[in-house]
Amino acid sequence: MTYLRIQWTLRRVAITVGILALATPAAAQVQQAAGSSTPIDQVLLLAQQAYDDLNYARADSVARSVLAVSIPITSRQRTQALMIIVASAFPEEVEMQKPTLARGTLRELVRNRIDLKFPSTLTWPGLDSLVEAVRRTTFGMQVSGDSIQALVGPDAHAVLRVRSTLPGRFQYSVVTGPNDSVIVFDSIAVTTNGQLRIPAMRGERPTMPAGVYTVVVSGTDSATADMVTFRYPVRVEAPQLEFIRIPASIDSSKLLPERAKRFGYKSLIPALLVGGGAYALSTMLQPQEGSIGNTISVDSKGMAVGGGMALVTIVAGLLDPGRRIPANIDANRAFGESFRVAADSARSENARRLTQYSMTMRFSLEPR
Amino acid sequence: MIRTAVVTIMIAASTAAAQFPTAPPPVVREPSNEAEFRVSGFMITGDRALEFANNVSTTTGSIRGADLLLRASGAGISLRVLSGEFGRQPHITSADARVYLLPKEFSIFIGAARRALWSDLNPDAPATFDVGMGGISSTLNIGASGIRTNLTAAYYFPAGPSKERVKDGMEGEASVMYVFPVVPFFVQAGYRTEVFTQVDGTRFTPEIIRGVRFGGGLQLGGR
Numbered sequence: 001m002t003y004l005r006i007q008w009t010l011r012r013v014a015i016t017v018g019i020l021a022l023a024t025p026a027a028a029q030v031q032q033a034a035g036s037s038t039p040i041d042q043v044l045l046l047a048q049q050a051y052d053d054l055n056y057a058r059a060d061s062v063a064r065s066v067l068a069v070s071i072p073i074t075s076r077q078r079t080q081a082l083m084i085i086v087a088s089a090f091p092e093e094v095e096m097q098k099p100t101l102a103r104g105t106l107r108e109l110v111r112n113r114i115d116l117k118f119p120s121t122l123t124w125p126g127l128d129s130l131v132e133a134v135r136r137t138t139f140g141m142q143v144s145g146d147s148i149q150a151l152v153g154p155d156a157h158a159v160l161r162v163r164s165t166l167p168g169r170f171q172y173s174v175v176t177g178p179n180d181s182v183i184v185f186d187s188i189a190v191t192t193n194g195q196l197r198i199p200a201m202r203g204e205r206p207t208m209p210a211g212v213y214t215v216v217v218s219g220t221d222s223a224t225a226d227m228v229t230f231r232y233p234v235r236v237e238a239p240q241l242e243f244i245r246i247p248a249s250i251d252s253s254k255l256l257p258e259r260a261k262r263f264g265y266k267s268l269i270p271a272l273l274v275g276g277g278a279y280a281l282s283t284m285l286q287p288q289e290g291s292i293g294n295t296i297s298v299d300s301k302g303m304a305v306g307g308g309m310a311l312v313t314i315v316a317g318l319l320d321p322g323r324r325i326p327a328n329i330d331a332n333r334a335f336g337e338s339f340r341v342a343a344d345s346a347r348s349e350n351a352r353r354l355t356q357y358s359m360t361m362r363f364s365l366e367p368r
Numbered sequence: 369m370i371r372t373a374v375v376t377i378m379i380a381a382s383t384a385a386a387q388f389p390t391a392p393p394p395v396v397r398e399p400s401n402e403a404e405f406r407v408s409g410f411m412i413t414g415d416r417a418l419e420f421a422n423n424v425s426t427t428t429g430s431i432r433g434a435d436l437l438l439r440a441s442g443a444g445i446s447l448r449v450l451s452g453e454f455g456r457q458p459h460i461t462s463a464d465a466r467v468y469l470l471p472k473e474f475s476i477f478i479g480a481a482r483r484a485l486w487s488d489l490n491p492d493a494p495a496t497f498d499v500g501m502g503g504i505s506s507t508l509n510i511g512a513s514g515i516r517t518n519l520t521a522a523y524y525f526p527a528g529p530s531k532e533r534v535k536d537g538m539e540g541e542a543s544v545m546y547v548f549p550v551v552p553f554f555v556q557a558g559y560r561t562e563v564f565t566q567v568d569g570t571r572f573t574p575e576i577i578r579g580v581r582f583g584g585g586l587q588l589g590g591r
Contacts, residue, residue, distance in 0.1 A: 246388075247388060251391075254390060254391035254392070255391075255392065256392050256394070260511070260512075262511060263510050263513065267510050267511075270508045270510065270517040273506070273508075273517065273519055273542075274517040274518070274519060274542045274543070274544060274558075275542075277519045277540065277542035277559075278542040278558065278559040280540070281540045281541070281542060281559055281560070281561040281578065282559060282561065282578060285538060285540055285561045285563055285576075285578075286563065286576060287563050287564075287565050287574030287575070287576055288565075288574075289535065289565050289572040289574045290419040290422070290424075290572055290574045291419065291422065291424065292417055292418075292419040292424050292574050292575075292576060295417065295419075295424040295426075296417045296424070296576065299414070299415075299578055301414070301579070301580055302559045302561075302578070305557070305558065305559045305580055306542065306559065308557075309517070309542065309544040309557070309558065312515060312544055313510060313515060313517055313544060316510040316511075316513035316514070316515035317510050317511065317513070320510060320511030320512055320513040321511070321512055321513075322511060322512055323509075323511055323512040324512065328392075331392040331393060332392050334392065335389055335391065335392035338389045339388060339389055342388045342389065343388070346388075
């Protein structure tokens, strides 16, 4: 036992050293000269070779070392390592099978890749059956969509398709910033196959200005509440959308007065003139010759008429609505018409800008 | 970068094309003196005092007449005829024509009148008097109320073939008109006094007619 432990330890050290050696620039150059595979791929090849040599323990160990390295690995490399681990845990040799380990690792695989299919170099009918059995009982989710989506107009949407092995609820949110501030989110009802639609605009405004965001897609098993979450970066290329500002209405303070000021108390002057005139005519205007001036008396009707006229004139002045000013009325009407035309033009231009507005979303749909 | 610049330029260009008018252009105030045409009939009810041979007789009566006015902003003409009866005093008929200068708010006028005095006994041989006249007139609109005030003062001076028989005379009238807002008609009320003095050698025959004036007619323009 102790010997075996030492042997495993030495093997792990050797693999790690080998990985590091392969990861050096010189080794990378050699590998590039040999082909396009990376050092991680070379290590996975070692694991595959160990599996082919029926050395399942070593295959498992080497594959796990890939998962343990600190350098980033791709989703494909991670999937391949996990498949080697599963295959090593569930070979054809019954005595070598570790069903619990194989099922657990398979669940991890199926959660992210519902269409998982083992390559012929790793599988056998029993393993295929096990994969199908796990797939039927594990909630797994897969997100797909065009990596570049051009959205034109206010009703355009970017579409992400979601599929799952079991019915589930799906939702997405587009987040940004260190606090994952949610820009937009939506959800769809229970299904195994649906579409998440990310709108280009809301309220005639771009949903997202240009920048880099993260799309967080979550699926929840409707029966067990098991949740799977993926995060995808998305780069949004969106020009500024500027609208012409349209005033709500004409500034009435700019309109010309359509009536002159009320005559008001200015009517006192003509009232005095006309009233006083009637009074004077009834009392003072007389022939200078003869005695007629001494004979006739003051005509009281003149004073009454004068007073009445003065009163009427004053009241008329106070009730005066002001003279209409047709030129100003016409100018205001023309002003209103030109304002309306300009507003219509601006609305048309804004509508054109809105319908022709275009933005691009570039998704990187490899689960993180 | 280039695309951004192009988009910016396009937006700026279209924004500039959609400039909103800020205010209506200022309008030069329209002249308030508008041409007018007026035809009216009137009646004056009052009294007439006539002194003849140091004897003053006063009696009531009325005058009926018609006048016509045609006026532009700075000039105008008017014609007037009237005829009145006051008891047993000689009847009076007169006609005059005037030319106005300056706007109606304050205008001066000159004119001429023929005045005839006659009785029922000699209707075909009236005593006629020609006079020249000059005076001032003021018509003021009280805003848009439809009310306008009118003041007229005239002086009669001897003129024409009968100038030896005329000493002088004066006329004054103060009235208020109301012009209806829609239909082109008006009504008028006021007070009028007329003084006239004949000369026959060294003998003066003064008379004064005064009374309340009512009238109405057609009024076009002049609001």
